[in-house]
Amino acid sequence: MSESISRRGLLKIAAGTAAAGAGTAALSGCSTIESMMGSDEGGSSDAFSIVSGKASLPAAKGPRVVVVGGGWSGLTMAKYLKRYYDKLDIVLVEKNSLFMSCPISNIWLAGAVDTDFLLHSYDDAAKNNGYIFFNATVINADRENRVVYTDQGSIDYDYLIVAPGIDYNYxxxxxxxxxxxxxxxxxxxxxxxxxxxxxxxxxxxxxxxxxxxxxxxxxxxxxxxxxxxxxxxxxxxxxxxxxxxxxxxxxxxxxxxxxxxxxxxxxxxxxxxxxxxxxxxxxxxxxxxxxxxxxxxxxxxxxxxxxxxxxxxSVRGAKLIEIMGLTKEGSQMEADIDPFTYQAKGDEHVYVTGDARPMGYSKSGNTSNSEAHYVAKVVAYHAQGKELPTWESPQTICFSAVKTEPLESIMVDAKYKYDGRTLAGFTDVTLKEKWTPAMGQGNIAWAEGMFNDMFR
Ligand SMILES: Cc1cc2nc3c(=O)[nH]c(=O)nc-3n(C[C@H](O)[C@H](O)[C@H](O)COP(=O)(O)OP(=O)(O)OC[C@H]3O[C@@H](n4cnc5c(N)ncnc54)[C@H](O)[C@@H]3O)c2cc1C
CATH class of the missing domain: 3.50.50.60 (FAD/NAD(P)-binding domain)
Structure with missing residues (x-):
């Protein structure tokens, strides 16, 4: 358990979690949560000690970066952070034990690729790229004391990357x-x-x-x-x-x-x-x-x-963004971050990437992957006390199949002009709206390239 957080403090966090999850104002009392978590103060088997006790992980060998969410953004962040600063100790926390790709899933739906094409191993990605994969659900964070709480225990961090994607807004x-x-x-x-x-x-x-x-x-x-x-x-x-x-x-x-x-x-x-x-x-x-x-x-x-x-x-930023107190007012419940550094407003140790960002970029895998290449550099430079890199636009490359026998696709490739407040338009746009088999093959080759970039 983190020395610096009390049982009452954690119960407040849990209460906040419940309140945010229910979409209501903060809960007035902690007693319900406390009873839900077990009342045995010193016991080792109650819910409180599981969440607040230290997760079973190797000791950090350098500044620890916890990446929350093993999607297109989090996987890319976890891999590339180390490329820019090899002393960083990376832990990727993901609630699913197996990666299943959304991109190409429509083609799979039509029977044109096997299920295996969509599935990838988190353990292999971690082994290939020198980071730790931790299969757990993040519940909340104590940002003041830099501790993230999961259903498998707590993890202290120097940097927290939050990349949990979206939730639906029914x-x-x-x-x-x-x-x-x-x-x-x-x-x-x-x-x-x-x-x-x-x-x-x-x-x-x-x-x-x-x-x-x-x-x-x-x-x-x-x-x-x-x-x-x-x-x-x-x-x-x-x-x-x-x-x-x-x-x-x-x-x-x-x-x-x-x-x-x-x-x-x-x-x-x-x-x-x-x-x-x-x-x-x-x-x-x-x-x-x-x-x-x-x-x-x-x-x-x-x-x-x-x-x-x-x-x-409609979609909204994942509920975890709201639970962690990171929501930007007036957005689709996405994160309140600096649009150029992705740093959470008022917290230089927390960054939010991927589809939970508030900027109006296309919420796509290629956008998240290319963005993460840049943000990994930002975080690595910050950790080394270096001047931050110049902003690089994310890139949206997006193929769409219109038929599968044979596979034929259309595509768009674009970058963004951004003035810090609103999208100022697109740049370097290529739009191919005439479907061809070559574009169908390009669609599959694009996905293979992305999977290689995240998992190999
Ligand atoms: C059908 C379909 C087709 C698509 N086709 C394309 C395409 O052709 N090209 C393209 O570029 N994009 C495509 N996309 C979009 C692309 O999948 C998303 O934009 C991309 O996955 C966003 O990446 P992300 O990392 O932000 O979110 P995600 O990939 O959704 O990853 C978020 C991860 O966080 C995890 N998570 C959430 N909460 C927690 C928590 N509390 N604790 C631990 N883990 C948590 C989730 O389990 C998930 O693995 C497609 C999407 C769909 C659905």
Missing amino acids: ASIGVNPEQEFMLRKKFPAGFMPGSEHLTLKGKLEDFEGGVFIQTVPKGNYRCLPGPYERTCLIAEYMKREKIKGKVILLDQNPDITIKAEGFHHAFDNLYKDYVQYIPGVNITGVDPEKQQVIAETDGFKDTYDFADAAIYP
């Missing part, structure tokens, strides 16, 4: 908590790593016909082209399997948000009888029991019945 589509629970279980969005993708694949394999609804959220959501790519590949699957069905894509934006020409062309030409694209839809409710989406378009109320669905609400 309130954005007007559902109550019970409906949210049912939607998560029965009609998941499939935009977070893990079992949602497996559920979605099962749905497709069992689909017997009728309407399959997909929704596109408002705001800066994860993977702008993802819902459109998935629409193409589900439509292709229905066409191939001769299923009497169609995808209705309810878009809460006025038009396709990226690669619009390419996707419109695919919907109209490849999948005319299988895709109905409806833009400008304001979703006001979803009834998971009746299997209906309730929406307004141009002031008119519509109800869409579905046989099956993947309902994608």
Whole structure:
């Protein structure tokens, strides 16, 4: 247990965690949490001693950097921090024991790559790159005393990198908590790593016909082209399997948000009888029991019945950001950081990277990976007392498959102009909206390159 934090202090942290998780103001008393965690002050088996006791880890051999979240950002940070300062001691904390990629998962959904292509070993990544992988869920941090709490014990840090990605904001589509629970279980969005993708694949394999609804959220959501790519590949699957069905894509934006020409062309030409694209839809409710989406378009109320669905609400920064007191006011509950150094406002030992950032970059894997290459340098230089590097724009390279037999894709490649307050536009943009087999191969080669960069 950290010498510097008392049991009462930790209980307050736990209380804050519960309060933030419930979306309410701070809890007034700690007694409920205390009783939940066990009341035996000196006992070694109660929940308190597990969370506050030291995690079973080797002693730090240099300034310790704890990276929270083994996604595209955290994996890249963990690897490259050491490249820029080899004395750093890196611990990557991730709640899942196995990495499953979101990128390429739509192609996998359509059966064009095996599951193995998406799965990677955290232990191998750590071994190959000289850091520690710690399989645990981060609960909170005591930033004053630089301790991070996990369900497997606490870890002292010199630097904390928080890269937990996103959570869904179901309130954005007007559902109550019970409906949210049912939607998560029965009609998941499939935009977070893990079992949602497996559920979605099962749905497709069992689909017997009728309407399959997909929704596109408002705001800066994860993977702008993802819902459109998935629409193409589900439509292709229905066409191939001769299923009497169609995808209705309810878009809460006025038009396709990226690669619009390419996707419109695919919907109209490849999948005319299988895709109905409806833009400008304001979703006001979803009834998971009746299997209906309730929406307004141009002031008119519509109800869409579905046989099956993947309902994608707006996204927010992962709840851990809020729990740690890092939220930026006025953002999609993303982190309050300096946009050039990624340092948390008022805390030079904490950085937030990846899709939990507030800057309006595309929330994509390539963006997170290229950004982490730069932020790793910032943290390593800070730890060595060196002048910080000049800002480097993240890069968004994003392929989207429109068909899989053979695999053919469209793509965009862009960097950002950023003035510190708002996005000042894009630069170095390449947009290829005519699909070809060569681009399909480029799509797979891109993913292999990224996996090599994070795991080898
Ligand atoms: C279907 C789909 C297709 C996509 N296609 C592309 C594409 O073609 N190209 C592209 O560039 N991007 C694509 N993306 C987007 C890309 O996956 C994300 O933008 C990227 O994963 C963001 O990286 P991240 O590290 O911020 O978050 P994530 O990759 O989500 O990683 C966050 C990690 O933190 C962990 N975590 C969260 N909370 C805790 C906690 N409390 N304790 C411990 N661990 C925690 C999570 O388990 C997760 O592993 C796609 C996404 C989806 C869903």
